[in-house]
Amino acid sequence: MFDTRSLAGFQVEFLQAVTASQPPEHPGLRVHHDTWFLGLIACLEEVYAATRTTLGEEAFKAFARDYIHAHPQVHGDRNLYGDEFADLLTRHPELTIDWLPALARYEWALHRAECADDTPACDFEALLDPHGRIGLHPATQRIHLDHDIRPAYTAALAGEAPSPVHSLVCDALIGRARDDEILHLCLAPLEAEFLTLLTQERSLMTVLDRLNPTPDDMSLLQTLLARLVQNGLLVSLSENPS
Amino acid sequence: MPPLPLAAGIGLRAPHVAQIAEHRPAVGFLEVHTENYFGGGARLKTLERLRETYPLSFHGVGLSLGRADGLDREHLRQVAALVKRFDPILVSEHLSWSAYSHVCVPDLLPVPLTHEALDIFAGHIDEFQQLVGRQVLIENPSNYVAFDGLDYDEPEFLSLLARRTGCGLLLDLNNIFVSAHNLKRDPLAYLDGIGYAKSVQQFHLAGHIRSGELLLDTHGTTVGADVWSLYNQALEKFGPKPTLIEWDSDIPPLDILLAQAAEADRHTRIPAHV
Numbered sequence: 001m002f003d004t005r006s007l008a009g010f011q012v013e014f015l016q017a018v019t020a021s022q023p024p025e026h027p028g029l030r031v032h033h034d035t036w037f038l039g040l041i042a043c044l045e046e047v048y049a050a051t052r053t054t055l056g057e058e059a060f061k062a063f064a065r066d067y068i069h070a071h072p073q074v075h076g077d078r079n080l081y082g083d084e085f086a087d088l089l090t091r092h093p094e095l096t097i098d099w100l101p102a103l104a105r106y107e108w109a110l111h112r113a114e115c116a117d118d119t120p121a122c123d124f125e126a127l128l129d130p131h132g133r134i135g136l137h138p139a140t141q142r143i144h145l146d147h148d149i150r151p152a153y154t155a156a157l158a159g160e161a162p163s164p165v166h167s168l169v170c171d172a173l174i175g176r177a178r179d180d181e182i183l184h185l186c187l188a189p190l191e192a193e194f195l196t197l198l199t200q201e202r203s204l205m206t207v208l209d210r211l212n213p214t215p216d217d218m219s220l221l222q223t224l225l226a227r228l229v230q231n232g233l234l235v236s237l238s239e240n241p242s
Numbered sequence: 243m244p245p246l247p248l249a250a251g252i253g254l255r256a257p258h259v260a261q262i263a264e265h266r267p268a269v270g271f272l273e274v275h276t277e278n279y280f281g282g283g284a285r286l287k288t289l290e291r292l293r294e295t296y297p298l299s300f301h302g303v304g305l306s307l308g309r310a311d312g313l314d315r316e317h318l319r320q321v322a323a324l325v326k327r328f329d330p331i332l333v334s335e336h337l338s339w340s341a342y343s344h345v346c347v348p349d350l351l352p353v354p355l356t357h358e359a360l361d362i363f364a365g366h367i368d369e370f371q372q373l374v375g376r377q378v379l380i381e382n383p384s385n386y387v388a389f390d391g392l393d394y395d396e397p398e399f400l401s402l403l404a405r406r407t408g409c410g411l412l413l414d415l416n417n418i419f420v421s422a423h424n425l426k427r428d429p430l431a432y433l434d435g436i437g438y439a440k441s442v443q444q445f446h447l448a449g450h451i452r453s454g455e456l457l458l459d460t461h462g463t464t465v466g467a468d469v470w471s472l473y474n475q476a477l478e479k480f481g482p483k484p485t486l487i488e489w490d491s492d493i494p495p496l497d498i499l500l501a502q503a504a505e506a507d508r509h510t511r512i513p514a515h516v
Contacts, residue, residue, distance in 0.1 A: 002354070004390070005391070007359055010354060018351070026387070027386070028386030028388075028424065031386045035349040039347070039348030042348075072344070072346075076340065076341060077320070078304070114283050114284070115280075115281040117282045139283065176283060180287065
């Protein structure tokens, strides 16, 4: 059935048989095909529990099947599988719920916030370093939302029908605080612009010079920075922070 | 390193974590899938608290030791970091592969047991033990596909690996039973074929189901009578070793797992303790 003289050649052939769109006829190969397919479905179900509840079991499986065939698993770490599921939903011609991609995007951000690396967060000193570079902590996800998705998320997990989901354009931060609590921050336009500039290899002083905030705006940004640093949502990207 | 617990352990699975953390039931050790603790967050802090009560065993399911194109060094680095942080009593992986080039599958795929495969496995096990700084135990997989033109049978291959690399062996009695049925072999001959008995350092026990002509290693039922019987044979041949009750699908109430662990202890005549 397989040429076993070269391990590399065998592994290419075997993977093709296991991950083919049609299940193999050989009963043993079919076991591996099913394990592969059901294993990835289980990954997606775990991350996208609210999306699955909203869609229903069968519809979710149909979208998941499309995703699995378009996006092979490329990391041995299963926590990294499923990152582009919201994009697939956005492009999918059969999706009729316009806010569902936002719900999926939100769930991926929650998932990453829960399990991303415990990289040390930056302190105020690093933030004030004129040569320092600041980034979002790996457990802090910035997402663009076009719907107010949290009530739908909560309702789906409680097994309730979602109330109407309203349009809402905002950038949000989903992050894991130092005590492991998951935080949700909806950013005002100024805060979003400030954070964009700050994480684009600019120091805090350069960003403030550029934005030239009013005293009220400055107060808003100070409050944001305090929340971000106290909760450990930022990291220093400088190799040798002073 | 403290002596290895001979009382049976159980696999730590998400639905049981809170209950175990609160009630601390008496089991020999807890085994976790190493990859489930990649990254960070609350899971790792919970595991740190459990480690205060239980010895831990780290069981890898995703490194793909049998891949022909070299180990994923980042994956290996994460395993090493976890082993350093938690200092588990046992570290194990599989005689299988699950990735080649840029494609991974959440499965333990079979390796044709050839001279080339032996060299590749031995090289990867050396790399693992050097980087992680610990002996790794290699577990026999469940087999569903027979190959032609092999140079070794599985017990011989495992024994050679152990002699060549100093790795230990983790014998999964359910996998031996399932594979023997599916490939029409004799499970007792498998045990006799392990020529390097002192390399055997851990046992796994789990349930299987029948599907048509095949037995499937589902880890979703209680351990079958035939597997308990094989366990007795293994105890006689290799002596008592840390034994794990594995249960990964249709996960039952914790009490059922604990009862299975107590059953394993009855076979070894060892009172459960922590």
